[in-house]
Amino acid sequence: MESGDRGDKRLYPDYMSEILIVIFFSLGLVVLLSLLFPPPLGREISFFSAYQPAPEWYFLWLYQLVRYFSGQWAFIGNIIVPLSSLALLLSIPFIDHGTKVSRNMAIAAFALLFGSFLVLTLFPLIRI
Amino acid sequence: MGKAFDWIYSRFGIKESHKGLLKRTIPGNVNYSYCLGGMAFIFYCTLLISGMLLSSYYIPSEKEAFQSVVRIMRVANLGLLIRAIHKWTANLLMLSILLHTLRVFANKAYRPPRELNWIAGAFTLVLSFASGFTGYLLPWDQKAYWATVVGTNMIATIPLIGNSLLLLVRGGPEVTGFTLVRFYSLHVIWFPLLMNLLLWAHFHMIRKQGISGGL
Numbered sequence: 001m002e003s004g005d006r007g008d009k010r011l012y013p014d015y016m017s018e019i020l021i022v023i024f025f026s027l028g029l030v031v032l033l034s035l036l037f038p039p040p041l042g043r044e045i046s047f048f049s050a051y052q053p054a055p056e057w058y059f060l061w062l063y064q065l066v067r068y069f070s071g072q073w074a075f076i077g078n079i080i081v082p083l084s085s086l087a088l089l090l091s092i093p094f095i096d097h098g099t100k101v102s103r104n105m106a107i108a109a110f111a112l113l114f115g116s117f118l119v120l121t122l123f124p125l126i127r128i
Numbered sequence: 129m130g131k132a133f134d135w136i137y138s139r140f141g142i143k144e145s146h147k148g149l150l151k152r153t154i155p156g157n158v159n160y161s162y163c164l165g166g167m168a169f170i171f172y173c174t175l176l177i178s179g180m181l182l183s184s185y186y187i188p189s190e191k192e193a194f195q196s197v198v199r200i201m202r203v204a205n206l207g208l209l210i211r212a213i214h215k216w217t218a219n220l221l222m223l224s225i226l227l228h229t230l231r232v233f234a235n236k237a238y239r240p241p242r243e244l245n246w247i248a249g250a251f252t253l254v255l256s257f258a259s260g261f262t263g264y265l266l267p268w269d270q271k272a273y274w275a276t277v278v279g280t281n282m283i284a285t286i287p288l289i290g291n292s293l294l295l296l297v298r299g300g301p302e303v304t305g306f307t308l309v310r311f312y313s314l315h316v317i318w319f320p321l322l323m324n325l326l327l328w329a330h331f332h333m334i335r336k337q338g339i340s341g342g343l
Binding site: 008009010011012014015019022023026027029030031033034035037038039041042043044045046049051052053054055056057058059062063066074075078079086089090092093094096098103106110114117 | 152201211215216222226250264274277
């Protein structure tokens with residue numbers, strides 16, 4: 001698998017061993033993590049104690065948006081921003097139509113999406 | 129091949145169409161980052177199997193959901209491990225899809241004729257988010273409950289139809305057992321079926337168009 005070598009290979013048998021190794025290590029990683037860190041179950045629901053909801057890490061960006069946009073701006077942060085992010089993601093193949101400038105525009109769009117996801121995910125983790 | 133296989137094959141006739149699958153050519157310059165999509169698929173299959181096992185113990189009702197998860201973790205054979213596998217695989221699936229998207233973007237593999245496959249991929253990401261959201265409620269514990277209250281409240285901010293949509297999603301004005309059953313149905317039937325369709329489309333287009341030659 002050296003880069004630069006464009007000679008085509010077949011899935012079987014050329015890549016089969018590598019694919020099997022990737023499958024083996026992916027499943028191995030899952031079992032290892034599961035045995036070492038089984039996820040705990042939370043407390044039973046109580047309607048009497050105040051509770052700060054804790055989402056999964058991949059929803060932290062959305063919760064951060066909910067925090068930033070409240071009151072009359074909630075609709076913007078809760079619905080418009082996520083939906084337009086999706087629209088931007090979907091339109092990437094159409095932003096880049098082959099020229100260098102349009103590729104740079106696609107890079108800017110993708111960097112904006114990925115960058116905001118990372119920043120908004122990291123902020124709650126370091127409590128900003 | 130053996131007699132039994134020949135007997136099945138003479139009736140089922142599936143060998144030829146799969147030969148192409150194994151023998152198809154792959155560009156020689158791919159590297160290990162091209163495995164990320166395949167890894168996502170491995171994780172998805174693991175989720176299906178561990179999910180089916182969990183569903184044979186889990187009870188989607190307001191009164192019994194939490195206790196049934198406790199039973200899975202303490203009583204059921206290998207229950208603790210299978211639940212852990214389901215949860216960890218879900219996280220790894222998310223991570224591998226995000227990295228796969230990054231790889232595809234870096235390699236410009238969304239360019240014609242692969243625009244539609246980029247779109248199919250983006251919808252698998254959306255569906256994964258939706259599956260993660262609905263699955264999170266199922267243990268019916270404190271943090272899941274309140275996360276769902278906050279998450280579904282977002283729908284109510286839509287002008288005019290927000291409140292009706294919220295009723296539809298929750299199955300009532302509050303997050304209750306009705307919401308739990310609704311989320312369970314979405315999580316175990318609707319979303320996996322849709323995901324299978326999307327993945328079929330995703331892989332079909334990869335087969336038709338081949339793997340992008342990279343940079």
